[in-house]
Structure formats: structure tokens, C-alpha cells
Amino acid sequence: MLLSETISRINEVDQGVMLKTKSRLDSLIKPPGSLGSLEEIAIKLSGIQNRVLPVYGKSSVILMAGDHGVVEEGVSAAPKEITLQMLSAFASGVAGINVISKLNDTELVVVDVGVDSPVKIKGVIDCKIRMGTGNITKGPAMTRQEAIEAIETGIVIVNSQIDKGYSIIATGDMGIGNTTPSSAILSVLAGLDAELATGRGTMVNNMVLEKKIWAVREAIRVNVPDPKDGIDVLSKVGGLEIAGLVGVILGSAARRVPVVIDGFISSAAAMIAASITEKSKAYIIPSHLSGESGHDFMLKHLGLKPLLHLDMRLGEGTGAVLAMRIIEAACRLTSDMASFQEAGLSDLDEDKLNI
Numbered sequence: 001m002l003l004s005e006t007i008s009r010i011n012e013v014d015q016g017v018m019l020k021t022k023s024r025l026d027s028l029i030k031p032p033g034s035l036g037s038l039e040e041i042a043i044k045l046s047g048i049q050n051r052v053l054p055v056y057g058k059s060s061v062i063l064m065a066g067d068h069g070v071v072e073e074g075v076s077a078a079p080k081e082i083t084l085q086m087l088s089a090f091a092s093g094v095a096g097i098n099v100i101s102k103l104n105d106t107e108l109v110v111v112d113v114g115v116d117s118p119v120k121i122k123g124v125i126d127c128k129i130r131m132g133t134g135n136i137t138k139g140p141a142m143t144r145q146e147a148i149e150a151i152e153t154g155i156v157i158v159n160s161q162i163d164k165g166y167s168i169i170a171t172g173d174m175g176i177g178n179t180t181p182s183s184a185i186l187s188v189l190a191g192l193d194a195e196l197a198t199g200r201g202t203m204v205n206n207m208v209l210e211k212k213i214w215a216v217r218e219a220i221r222v223n224v225p226d227p228k229d230g231i232d233v234l235s236k237v238g239g240l241e242i243a244g245l246v247g248v249i250l251g252s253a254a255r256r257v258p259v260v261i262d263g264f265i266s267s268a269a270a271m272i273a274a275s276i277t278e279k280s281k282a283y284i285i286p287s288h289l290s291g292e293s294g295h296d297f298m299l300k301h302l303g304l305k306p307l308l309h310l311d312m313r314l315g316e317g318t319g320a321v322l323a324m325r326i327i328e329a330a331c332r333l334t335s336d337m338a339s340f341q342e343a344g345l346s347d348l349d350e351d352k353l354n355i
Contacts, residue, residue, distance in 0.1 A: 002152045003247075009254040013047030013282045021046035021054070025133075026103075027339040037307060039328040043284065044047055048258050048283055053335040056168065056328040059106040060161045061317040063090065063097065063172035064154065064244035065124075066114030067132035069141070070219070071177040075212045076201065080132075080176045084117045087174070091123035095174055097316035104324045106170065108317075113150050114175075114240025127153045129240055136181060136219035139238045147243050149234035154247020155254075162255050164259035167326065169252050170287075172317020173265040175241045179292060180326035184216045184237035186294050188225050190269050190301045201313075230275030238272065245269035250276065253283035258325065262320040263290035267298040273303060287323035288312055291346060 002306045021214050025039045026032045033039060045054035065087060071080045089095040090110045093102075101108045112119045116132030129150050133141035158169055179201035187197035194216040200209055223236035234243055246269045252259035253273075254302075261284055286299055288308035298308060307323050 002155055003148055006155050006254045007277050010250065010277055011281045012279060013045065013146075014050045017050055017052055018043050018047040020052045021334065023336060024052060024339070027341070028337045029340055029343050029345060035333060037305070038326070038330040038333060040329055042334040044285065045258055045327070045331065048256055048330040050111070050256065054157055054331045056331040058166045059104065059168045059170065059324050060109060060166040061097065061101060061106050061170035061172050061321050062109045062154070062157055062161065062248050063174060063317055064111050064113050064241035064248070065174040066178070066240035066244070067116035067175055068177035068181060068239055069133050069135035070137060070180050070215055072135055073137055073211060074181045074216050075215050076177040077205070077208060078176050080116060080215065083115055085254060087112065087115065087119060087121050087124050090174070091121045091294070095216050095316060096314055096318050097321065100318050100321045104321050106321050106324060107166070109157065109161065111153070111244060113153055113244040125157070126141060127157070129153065133181070133239055135174050136184065136237050137215050137222060140223055141181060141238050142235050142240065143162060144235045147231055147238070150240045150243030151247040154188070154244040155251035157244075158248045158251035159255070161250070162257055166261065168258050168324070169248065170317050170320035170324065171245045171248055171262050171266040171269065172320065173241050173245060173262070175239060175265075178239050178241065178265050180212050180215055181237055181239045181242065182265050183212065183294055183306050184219050185233055185242070185268040185271055186298055187216055188220060188227050188233050188237065189275060190297055191227070192297060194220070197294045197297065201292065223308040230272045233275070234272050238268070242269045242272065246272045246276070249280055249284065253280045258285055258301065259283055260285045260287050260320040260323055262287060262317045263315060264292040264295045264298070265315055266320065267295060267302070270302055285323070285327065288319035290319070
């Protein structure tokens with residue numbers, strides 16, 4: 001089975017190489033550690049890529065789309081039809097992720113893994129598992145087999161991109177109502193009360209927020225997901241696009257390719273991926289702290305520190321792609337910045353260097 005094969009190929013990152021990269025960074029013409037998170041990124045990338053000088057190559061953002069039956073409970077201010085309409089916007093190149101992807105020369109790949117409508121849009125890859133998830137307040141989102149199929153779809157898509165030469169992957173999502181299953185995933189895996197795990201999502205007033213909190217609690221009560229079994233949690237209270245992103249994360253890790261996660265939905269996928277195999281966390285770079293209230297809990301649960309704090313909550317992969325230039329800078333500084341010895345300053349006390 002593709003999923004089990006992929007999991008078996010995820011190895012620990014190379015700690016020895018990471019130490020050599022740290023030594024390289026400490027030798028550069030700057031106070032040690034003065035580049036902050038850029039140095040942490042470079043060290044992490046070196047362990048992923050198994051090379052002292054990490055490289056930034058071609059980048060791709062994989063956007064998974066799916067609908068959610070729980071929308072019928074009034075948990076979203078927007079109708080589910082917006083999901084399909086946004087696919088047309090992505091294909092036409094006019095959405096937020098299109099603008100940021102073009103700015104960063106990142107290829108956008110849009111995948112229908114569970115939109116609740118027939119999708120015949122040029123530029124959207126048809127990998128539909130089913131027409132949206134079930135209403136999680138009344139039963140499971142999907143079967144366990146469907147969850148695995150959606151995960152494997154993500155693995156196939158990311159393998160295809162890596163085979164084409166893409167060496168850094170970002171995650172994106174589209175699915176009206178998907179903050180509700182993501183909140184349920186957070187609540188189950190982090191052991192948080194639904195009120196703490198659930199935020200406003202998009203344009204949600206107090207009345208709708210109360211419906212969301214109720215829906216998260218009810219979904220967990222009805223389905224009783226097992227927090228020790230990530231696939232069980234995913235199938236019972238998750239989403240198809242979340243499952244697809246789990247596959248993107250696991251597939252990237254199996255190929256030793258860094259995966260830059262976006263916000264709340266992508267982090268829910270990362271939590272599932274980490275529950276399937278803890279090793280996958282080492283390959284994840286968190287791009288930003290979302291404006292969604294539960295996102296900070298997700299990143300702390302994963303032990304990851306975001307690069308950006310821009311109060312963004314659009315999704316689509318916008319935050320992940322925006323962080324790409326920072327990641328590229330980390331690579332370039334490690335390889336292109338001179339060391340004291342290379343600059344002919346090897347005899348100078350670097351602690352007194354005025355930079």
C-alpha cells in the first residue's frame with residue numbers, strides 16, 4: 001500500500017550535517033546567532049537535504065479542495081458553492097494565491113479531492129474521492145478507506161511534483177467550512193476543549209461561532225475519534241482536503257523535501273501527519289501564525305515556531321508561499337556570505353567586530 005510504503009521511507013534528519021551547518025553559520029562575518037530564525041531554517045534544511053549548504057530550488061504549492069457536510073449546521077457565513085467558484089478563480093489566475101505565487105515564481109497545483117459538485121475546470125486536477133464529507137455532527141466525515149485514498153492522492157501529487165524537479169513544497173487549501181473539522185482535529189489531538197480549539201474562521205459572528213463550538217463538541221461526542229490513531233481522527237471528524245494535505249506532508253518527508261505549511265487547515269493536516277509518524281515533523285517548516293485563534297495551539301503542539309506574524313487567515317497557501325523568500329534567503333546567506341577566514345578576518349576578534 002502506498003501509504004505504508006511512504007511512511008516506511010521517512011527517516012530521521014541528519015543531525016551530523018546540521019551541526020556542520022551550524023558551525024558554518026557561526027563562522028560567518030556576523031555575531032553567532034545574529035540571523036535568528038534564518039539560521040534555524042538553514043540548519044533544519046541542511047538536515048532535511050543532507051547537505052551542509054542547503055539549496056533553494058524550484059518551488060510548488062499544492063492546493064487541495066474539498067467540501068464539508070457540516071456546513072449544513074450553519075457553521076459558515078459563506079455558502080459551500082464558494083468552493084467551486086474559487087476553483088475557477090484559481091484556474092483563471094486571479095485569486096490571492098495566484099498573485100503571491102507569481103510574485104515568488106512558485107507553481108500552483110490545484111486538486112479537487114472532494115468538492116461537492118462535478119468539476120470540469122481546465123487547470124484543476126480531478127482526484128475526487130467523493131462529493132464532500134458527511135456531516136460530522138451526525139456521523140463520520142468519511143470511511144477510513146476514503147481517508148487513506150485521499151492521503152495517497154496527496155502522496156501521488158507531491159511525488160509527481162518532486163519528480164519534475166520541485167525541491168520545496170508548500171501546502172494550500174480551499175473548502176468552505178473547513179475550520180470546523182480542523183478545530184475538531186485540534187480538540188482531539190491536543191486534548192483541548194472545543195471552545196479553545198474553535199475560532200471565528202471567515203466573517204463569523206457570535207451566533208455562528210456558538211454553532212461551530214457546538215458542532216465540534218457534537219462531532220467528537222458522536223464519532224468518538226481515537227486520539228492515538230490519526231487516521232481514525234481524520235476519517236471521523238476531518239476533511240478530504242485535509243487528508244490530501246496529510247499525503248503531501250508525508251510524501252515530501254519520504255523524499256527528503258521540505259514542506260512549508262500554511263495556516264490553520266494545513267496545520268491540522270500536519271497534526272494528523274505527525275500522529276501517523278512523529279518523524280514527519282522534522283520536514284515541516286511553519287510559515288506564519290494565522291489569525292485563527294486555535295492556530296497557536298496547533299504550532300505549540302507540533303513544537304514549531306512560525307516565521308511570520310501577519311494576522312493572515314485567507315488560506316489557499318498564501319502564507320506558505322509568502323515565506324518562500326525568507327527560506328531562500330536562509331539558504332543564500334549560508335552559502336554566499338563569507339566566513340571570517342574567507343574574508344581575511346580570521347585573526348580579528350569577532351566579538352568586537354562592529355556589524
